[in-house]
Amino acid sequence: MSTAALSRKERRAAKRAARHAAAKQVLPPEGVPLELPIASLGVRLGAQIADILITTAAALALLLLMGILGLLGVYSFMGLGMLLFFLIRVPYYVIAELIWNGQTLGKKLMKIKVVSHSGGPLTAHSLVLRNLMKEAEIFLPGQLLVSLQSVDPLTGWISVAWVTMALAIPLSNPYRQRLGDMLAGTHVVHLPVPILLKDLARENPRPSAAETPAFSFLPHQLDHYGAFELQTLEALLRAQDRIADTSAHRRNQATVVSIVEKIRRKIGYADVVKPEEAVAFLGAFYNAQRAYLEQRQIFGERREDKHYGVGPNDT
Amino acid sequence: MADESSLIRSARFRQEREHDWRRLEHLVAKAEGRGVQSLRFSESRDLASLYRQATTSLAIAREISLDKALLAYLEALAARAYLCVYAPQERLGGLVLRFFTSSAPQAMRRCAAFILAGFACMGLGVLVGYLLYLENSEWFYVFMPPGLAGDRGPDASTEYLRSVIYDSDPDHSGLGAFASLLFSHNTRIAIFVFGLGVFACAPAILLTFYNGLAIGAFYAVHVERGLGWDLGGWLSIHGVTELSAICIACGGGIRLGFAVLFPGQSTRREALRLAGRDAVKVALVAALMLLAAALLEGFARQLVQDMTTRYIVGWGIGALWLSWFLFGGRRRR
Numbered sequence: 001m002s003t004a005a006l007s008r009k010e011r012r013a014a015k016r017a018a019r020h021a022a023a024k025q026v027l028p029p030e031g032v033p034l035e036l037p038i039a040s041l042g043v044r045l046g047a048q049i050a051d052i053l054i055t056t057a058a059a060l061a062l063l064l065l066m067g068i069l070g071l072l073g074v075y076s077f078m079g080l081g082m083l084l085f086f087l088i089r090v091p092y093y094v095i096a097e098l099i100w101n102g103q104t105l106g107k108k109l110m111k112i113k114v115v116s117h118s119g120g121p122l123t124a125h126s127l128v129l130r131n132l133m134k135e136a137e138i139f140l141p142g143q144l145l146v147s148l149q150s151v152d153p154l155t156g157w158i159s160v161a162w163v164t165m166a167l168a169i170p171l172s173n174p175y176r177q178r179l180g181d182m183l184a185g186t187h188v189v190h191l192p193v194p195i196l197l198k199d200l201a202r203e204n205p206r207p208s209a210a211e212t213p214a215f216s217f218l219p220h221q222l223d224h225y226g227a228f229e230l231q232t233l234e235a236l237l238r239a240q241d242r243i244a245d246t247s248a249h250r251r252n253q254a255t256v257v258s259i260v261e262k263i264r265r266k267i268g269y270a271d272v273v274k275p276e277e278a279v280a281f282l283g284a285f286y287n288a289q290r291a292y293l294e295q296r297q298i299f300g301e302r303r304e305d306k307h308y309g310v311g312p313n314d315t
Numbered sequence: 316m317a318d319e320s321s322l323i324r325s326a327r328f329r330q331e332r333e334h335d336w337r338r339l340e341h342l343v344a345k346a347e348g349r350g351v352q353s354l355r356f357s358e359s360r361d362l363a364s365l366y367r368q369a370t371t372s373l374a375i376a377r378e379i380s381l382d383k384a385l386l387a388y389l390e391a392l393a394a395r396a397y398l399c400v401y402a403p404q405e406r407l408g409g410l411v412l413r414f415f416t417s418s419a420p421q422a423m424r425r426c427a428a429f430i431l432a433g434f435a436c437m438g439l440g441v442l443v444g445y446l447l448y449l450e451n452s453e454w455f456y457v458f459m460p461p462g463l464a465g466d467r468g469p470d471a472s473t474e475y476l477r478s479v480i481y482d483s484d485p486d487h488s489g490l491g492a493f494a495s496l497l498f499s500h501n502t503r504i505a506i507f508v509f510g511l512g513v514f515a516c517a518p519a520i521l522l523t524f525y526n527g528l529a530i531g532a533f534y535a536v537h538v539e540r541g542l543g544w545d546l547g548g549w550l551s552i553h554g555v556t557e558l559s560a561i562c563i564a565c566g567g568g569i570r571l572g573f574a575v576l577f578p579g580q581s582t583r584r585e586a587l588r589l590a591g592r593d594a595v596k597v598a599l600v601a602a603l604m605l606l607a608a609a610l611l612e613g614f615a616r617q618l619v620q621d622m623t624t625r626y627i628v629g630w631g632i633g634a635l636w637l638s639w640f641l642f643g644g645r646r647r648r
Contacts, residue, residue, distance in 0.1 A: 030397075034390065121404070122402070191398075192391035193391055199329055231381065238384070294381055297381070
């Protein structure tokens with residue numbers, strides 16, 4: 001009973017994880033799926049607050065200007081202020097997202113961006129729609145709560161319930177879409193940053209036939225690991241450059257030596273590796289292992305990790 | 316550093332293409348910083364073709380390379396370039412022009428049935444409010460949101476009502492404040508009416524109907540005192556535009572709700588998305604009309620004090636709107 005319940009829960013979790021992974025992918029017209037991580041609600045809230053500050057400042061500046069020029073009566077001050085705030089706000093979001101391709105100033109600050117759900121370009125229509133809906137979803141009921149003290153409790157509670165619902169909707173779908181996003185067919189993503197690190201395989205090139213290699217591996221020695229272990233080793237080797245002070249260096253040295261010992265035992269590498277050669281050994285092993293695994297992959301055998309040959313029932 | 320033959324296949328793959336990727340990275344940074352318009356002809360041509368090369372490289376790298384750094388880089392580069400290449404190309408001016416000359420009136424005509432339904436809701440509300448008030452004047456307090464009508468209820472004197480209708484000094488009578496309050500009230504109503512339409516039409520219809528009730532009762536107060544025509548003039552100078560805007564917003568809301576109720580062959584979400592195309596244009600038209608109404612209310616109502624002129628200005632502007640909706644954006648044959 002309990003195991004069945006557990007497995008059902010696990011299955012549901014797995015399904016949810018798969019849905020979230022699928023949500024990250026955008027399919028552009030070229031047909032190569034791209035990964036664009038979905039922006040979380042916290043980041044979007046940050047961008048939103050920045051935008052609210054900007055529009056409020058603009059509205060206040062305009063109001064002040066009108067006050068100085070003497071265009072304002074005392075009575076119409078409050079009404080005009082709210083009107084101005086409203087009139088600045090809606091076009092600001094739409095025009096900013098049109099000009100900067102799905103980014104307002106706040107979104108630029110947080111490095112997030114609106115993208116079209118279908119993979120095509122953003123249309124003016126969808127940007128207008130998602131920002132108009134933002135008014136109805138959040139701003140107006142929110143303003144009702146903030147600005148009017150004389151609001152009766154029923155209206156107050158309805159507004160609270162409404163805003164809560166509007167904020168809860170994004171949590172219920174993997175794309176984190178607001179109601180307006182759903183209507184407009186958009187969602188918000190993090191902008192990925194392209195950084196090209198150096199190629200480790202070029203650092204330790206294969207020795208040519210003439211010279212004797214320092215370390216050489218036989219094919220059966222390379223059969224033990226898969227892509228996951230290879231990429232973990234890659235991360236370790238990349239971290240070697242960043243070690244600065246001596247104590248960290250000593251600790252790192254100990255780790256590398258123990259890793260070399262583990263690998264030697266696993267693959268049955270007979271020769272002893274001296275501690276000062278440990279990193280060089282790992283580099284050579286990385287190279288040989290990557291060449292071997294990539295070769296297997298081209299032949300159609302993808303080895304995800306070291307358990308690649310073992311079926312789920314074989315253990 | 317290393318000659319070709321000594322490299323493994325995926326490293327050779329990278330070495331051959333790295334130069335192009337770097338150039339694409341540079342172009343993307345430039346396009347993002349200063350806009351695609353700032354690129355020269357050769358640069359924008361290269362951006363497009365290099366982007367396609369990068370997606371191809373990504374597809375190949377996913378098959379042949381196990382270098383995680385390379386995969387992450389290509390993934391990010393292709394995504395950035397994709398966002399650049401598929402940016403909206405239209406200029407803002409062209410967009411605005413197209414909205415006014417063709418897409419807005421066309422959307423209005425496509426939604427004509429829903430907008431008429433919106434007008435029917437409002438009209439019915441006015442009628443019911445009017446009749447109910449004549450039956451029992453207590454209904455006024457039920458319908459009218461407190462504070463909106465000021466002191467202009469059934470208890471006010473006829474002279475007071477008349478003085479509010481014909482008053483040229485807005486700041487002293489408080490009419491200026493009242494006008495801006497009414498404007499923000501009606502704007503809010505219009506936005507709610509539109510946005511709430513998603514929930515199966517009902518809130519939009521009810522809210523419009525309720526708004527009609529309030530107007531009907533308000534009107535009946537004045538008719539009872541023999542001020543019906545005068546209030547008509549006072550209302551119509553901006554009300555023709557403003558109340559039409561609410562009805563049109565209601566029509567947009569009903570359009571959305573209708574898509575939820577009767578999605579047809581597509582899913583509800585898809586139907587809603589399609590309906591949104593017209594509904595949002597309708598909502599923009601309504602917003603524009605509200606803006607125009609605010610200007611009329613702020614200036615014209617205080618300037619024009621004659622009843623007949625008020626009627627002519629109000630309904631004349633209404634006719635202008637109507638002719639825009641009816642004749643705008645028709646293709647010449």
